Amino acid sequence: MRRFRLMRESLLAIFFVLSGLAGAASGQSAVPNLTADQWRADIRYLADELPKHHPNLFKWMKREDYDAAVKALADRAGTASGAENLVGMMRLVAMIHDGHTNLIPHDLFAAKVFPVTFYIFSDGLFIERASAENKDLVGARVIKVGVLSVDDAIMQLKGVTPADNEMGKLEYAPSFMVVPDILAGLKIIPDTSSLPLVIEQNGKQRTVELKPTVSFGETFRSIPAGWANLAGVKALYQKDPANNFWFEYLKDSKTMYVQQNAVLNKDGGETVAAFYKRVFDQVEANPVDKFILDLRFNNGGNNGLNRQVIIDIIRSKIDQRGKFFVITGRRTFSAAQNFVNELEKYTAAIFVGEPTSGHPNHFGDATAFTLPNSKFDVPTSSVWWQDVDPRDRRVWTAPELAADLSSEDYRLGRDPAMDVIMHYSPREGFRETMVAAADKGSNEITRVYREFRADPRHKYAETKTDMNRLGYVLLRQNKVREAITVFELNVESDPNSANVYDSVGDAYQAAGRKDDAIKAYEKALSIDPNYQSSRESLRKLKGN
Numbered sequence: 001m002r003r004f005r006l007m008r009e010s011l012l013a014i015f016f017v018l019s020g021l022a023g024a025a026s027g028q029s030a031v032p033n034l035t036a037d038q039w040r041a042d043i044r045y046l047a048d049e050l051p052k053h054h055p056n057l058f059k060w061m062k063r064e065d066y067d068a069a070v071k072a073l074a075d076r077a078g079t080a081s082g083a084e085n086l087v088g089m090m091r092l093v094a095m096i097h098d099g100h101t102n103l104i105p106h107d108l109f110a111a112k113v114f115p116v117t118f119y120i121f122s123d124g125l126f127i128e129r130a131s132a133e134n135k136d137l138v139g140a141r142v143i144k145v146g147v148l149s150v151d152d153a154i155m156q157l158k159g160v161t162p163a164d165n166e167m168g169k170l171e172y173a174p175s176f177m178v179v180p181d182i183l184a185g186l187k188i189i190p191d192t193s194s195l196p197l198v199i200e201q202n203g204k205q206r207t208v209e210l211k212p213t214v215s216f217g218e219t220f221r222s223i224p225a226g227w228a229n230l231a232g233v234k235a236l237y238q239k240d241p242a243n244n245f246w247f248e249y250l251k252d253s254k255t256m257y258v259q260q261n262a263v264l265n266k267d268g269g270e271t272v273a274a275f276y277k278r279v280f281d282q283v284e285a286n287p288v289d290k291f292i293l294d295l296r297f298n299n300g301g302n303n304g305l306n307r308q309v310i311i312d313i314i315r316s317k318i319d320q321r322g323k324f325f326v327i328t329g330r331r332t333f334s335a336a337q338n339f340v341n342e343l344e345k346y347t348a349a350i351f352v353g354e355p356t357s358g359h360p361n362h363f364g365d366a367t368a369f370t371l372p373n374s375k376f377d378v379p380t381s382s383v384w385w386q387d388v389d390p391r392d393r394r395v396w397t398a399p400e401l402a403a404d405l406s407s408e409d410y411r412l413g414r415d416p417a418m419d420v421i422m423h424y425s426p427r428e429g430f431r432e433t434m435v436a437a438a439d440k441g442s443n444e445i446t447r448v449y450r451e452f453r454a455d456p457r458h459k460y461a462e463t464k465t466d467m468n469r470l471g472y473v474l475l476r477q478n479k480v481r482e483a484i485t486v487f488e489l490n491v492e493s494d495p496n497s498a499n500v501y502d503s504v505g506d507a508y509q510a511a512g513r514k515d516d517a518i519k520a521y522e523k524a525l526s527i528d529p530n531y532q533s534s535r536e537s538l539r540k541l542k543g544n
Contacts, residue, residue, distance in 0.1 A: 029192050030111035031086050031181050036078035038373040039085040043074045046089055046103070046378065049369050050096070053380040059363075060097035069095060083185030083192075086374075090160040090182075093378065099333060099357065100366045100381040102162035105374070108181050112212035114195045118142065118174035119230075122404035125150050125174065127199070128230050131214060135228035139411065143205060144198035145177065146189035153177070156186045165395040167330040168357035180212050233413030237327075241297050245275050249282055253422065254289040256282065256318070263301030263335040272305040276312050283316060291318035292421060293343075294327040296353055300334030310342045321348040322426045327417045328399055332356040334364060340397050341387040350424070353403050353417045355396035355460050360388045394462065402459035420457065431466045434486075438474060442485040449489050464494050468503055475510055483507045498528035505537060514541060 034042075047070040051057045058066065073088040080088065086105065093103045115131035125142040145153035157173040158166075160182065176182045180192035189195055195210040214224075231238060236257060240246050244266050247258040258279055265271040283291065318324050326349045328340060337358030343349045363381035370377050401424070403416035428436075430452060437448035449467075452458055467490045474483035487504035494500050505520030518541055524534040 029083060029181055029184070030105075030107040031082040031185075032107075032374050034082060034085075034373050039080075039082070040074050040077040042371040042373050042376075043070065043077060043085070043089060043092075045372055046092065047074075049378070050093070050101075050380060053367065053369060053382065054096070054098075054101060055363060055381065055384045057096060059384075061095050066092075066095060081185070083181045084187075085185075087160050087182060087185035089376075090162075094160050094162050096162075097164060098363045098381055099163045099168050100362075100364045101379065103376055103378050104162070105376050108179050110215070111180070113180065113214060114178040114210040114212050115214045116178060116210065118177050119410075120154070120170050120174055121407040121410065123406045123408075125154065126230065126407045128410075129227055131224070132226035132228070134208075134210065137199065137208060138228040139230050139407070140199035140201045141407070142197055143200055144196075146183060146196055148188050153188050156188060157182070160186070164333070164357060164359045164362055165355070167355050167396055168333065171330040171357060230407065230411050231413065232411050235413045235415040236418065237294055237296065237415055238413075245270075245272065247279050247282070249286055251286075254287045255422075256286070256288050256291045257294065258292065259294040259297070261297045263298065263303060263305050263339060265302075265305070273308050276309050280312055280316055283318060288318060288323075290323060290325065290421060291316075292325050292327065292418070293349075294417075295332050295336050295340065296327050296329030296417070297331050298333075298336035298339075299331045299357075300336055303335035303338040306335070306339045306342055309339070310346055313343075313347055319347050321350065322424065324349050325421045325424075326351050327353045327403075327421075328356050328397065329354040330357050332397075333358045334362075337362060337397070338385065338387055344397060345388070350401065351397065351399040352401045352420050353399050355398045358396065360392055360394050360397055361386055361390070398460040398462045400461060401457045402461075403457075404459070430461065430463055431470070434466065434470055438470060438479070438482050438486070442482050445482060445485050446489065453493070464490055464497065464500065467493075468499065471503055471507065475507060480507060480511045484511060496527060498524040498531045498534065501527070502531060502534045502537075505534065509537070509541070517541060 069092055073085075073092060076088075077085055090103050093101060115134055116127050116137060117129045118125055119128040123141075127137045127140045127142065130137045142150045144150060148156065154173055157176050158169040161169045161173045161176060163169045163172065178195075180189070180195070183189045183195065184192050192212065195212075197208050197210065198205055199208060236248070237259065239248075240259070241261055243259075244262045244264055245258070245260045247256065249256055256279070263272070313319050313324070324347060326340070326343055328351055332340060333356065337356055337360065340351075340356055341360050344351070362385055363383065364385055365381065365383040366379035367382050368377045368379045401420050403420045405416060408414075409416055433448060433452065434445065437444045449463075452461075452463070467486050471483045471486040471490070474480075474486060484504065484507045487500065487507050490500040491504055501520045501524035505517045505524065508514075508517035508520060518538065521534040521538045521541070524531050525538070
C-alpha cells in the first residue's frame, strides 16, 4: 500500500512546482477577494467537513477547544482582512496536530516571496541563504521579525504550521516566514510590501528591509545561481540530499554510511530492495565497525518498501548495539516514521540526532476536499496507523543520543550526529544505571537521574517509561521511600502527564500519605479527566 507524506505532496510540491506560475506581483496580496459572508461560509464548511473526513479529529485536541476556535473565527470574519481569515483557518487545521492534514493555499506560494531562507539552529534563527543582492545577510542571527521579537514571530508561525509535533513545526515554520500574506495575516508585518528584520552580525545589530522578489519554488528546488549559502564547507550528509538513496564506505574508520532520503524507488531506476542488496554486499566484502543509516532528510514514501530492508538488517552482521546507528531529524516523517518504528522494534539500532517529526502512531493517507469560495484544497488524513502499542502516546521517537546542529556547525561543515557516533563507547543503559542506583537509596537515585538528564547527549532521551516501571518494581519490593523518589522525579521531568501523577499517588497511598495521594490523583484528572485509574483511586480514598 502506498503512503505518501502529504506535507511532502502538498507543501514541498508547492515549493518545487509553483515557481513557474505567474502569481501575484511584488507587494500584491495573493489572498482571494471574498466577502465576509463568503469567508464565513468557508470557515463553517471547513469546520463541518474536517470531522467527516478525518478518522479521529479530536485525538490530540479537545472538541470544546475546536468549537470555540471555530466560533471565534466565524465571529470576526466580517472585520478581519482576507489574510487574517486565511491564517485563522490555517491555525484551525494546525490545532489537529497532524502533519498529513493541512491547509496551504497554492496561490500564496506561486506569488512573490522574500528572497532569503531561514533555519532554526540550536543557537537561534539564522538567515541560511539569500539572493545575490542580499548575500551580506547570510549567517546573520535574526533578532526581530517585523513588529515582533523573533521568539514571538516563530510562536505565531508555529501556530499555523501543520505538523504532528514540535519538530515538524521547527522544520516548516521558517518556510512560512518568507510568505508575505501569512506574515501580514498574523500581523507580524503591517502589509505585504516588505519584511523589516533586525539582525545581528559580528556582535552588532542593524535593521534591514526585504522586498518580495522571487518565487517560492525557485528558492526551495535548489540554491539558485548567484545565491549565497551559510554552509561554506559541506559535510558528508550534505553531499546528495536530493538523491533517494546513496552510500559511501569510509575505509579509514571502517564505517558504512547510508543515506536514505525517501522511502521510494527511483523513478525508472533502482529499487530500494536492489539498493540495499548492493549495500549489504559491500558490508560483507569489507570490515565494518559502524553502520550508519541516515534518515534525517527522509519525509516519507511507500512504507511497503520497509519490510525487506528490516529483514536484510536483521540478517546482517551489523545488527549489534554499538555497531548500528540511525540518524533521525526534524524531517523524518510518515513512511520514514514507520521505518523508524520497525527499526526500534526489531533491531539493535541506537538512534542519534533530533527527534522525528512524526508520532510513532499517527494519521496518514490524506484525501482532499475543496472549500467552496476560496477554492483552497484541504488534504485530510483518512487512516490511523497503529504501528506500536496503542498505549504509546509519544509525540515523537526520541534519539538516545542528542546531536543538535548549531549555525557554526553548519558553516564549518561539522556534523554533530556523526561526531557522536564516531566517539561512541559502550556503556550501561539508563534502565540498568537506575536499577543500580536504587540499590543505594533515594539520594543516589536523585543524583544519578539528575546527572543523566544534565548530559546534553540525553536532551531528548525518553526516561518516563523506565522510571515508571522502576517505581512499581520498588513498590513491590516494599521500598516505598525509593519508589516515591522515582515517581517524584518523573513528575518533575514531565509535569503535564496524568500518568506520572497517578503513579506517585499510588506510592503516597503505599506510604499512608492519604492527603498527598488525593492531591496527586486530582492533579492527574485535571490533566486528563478520563484517567480511569485515578478516578477509581479517588473514589476509594474518599469513600464515594
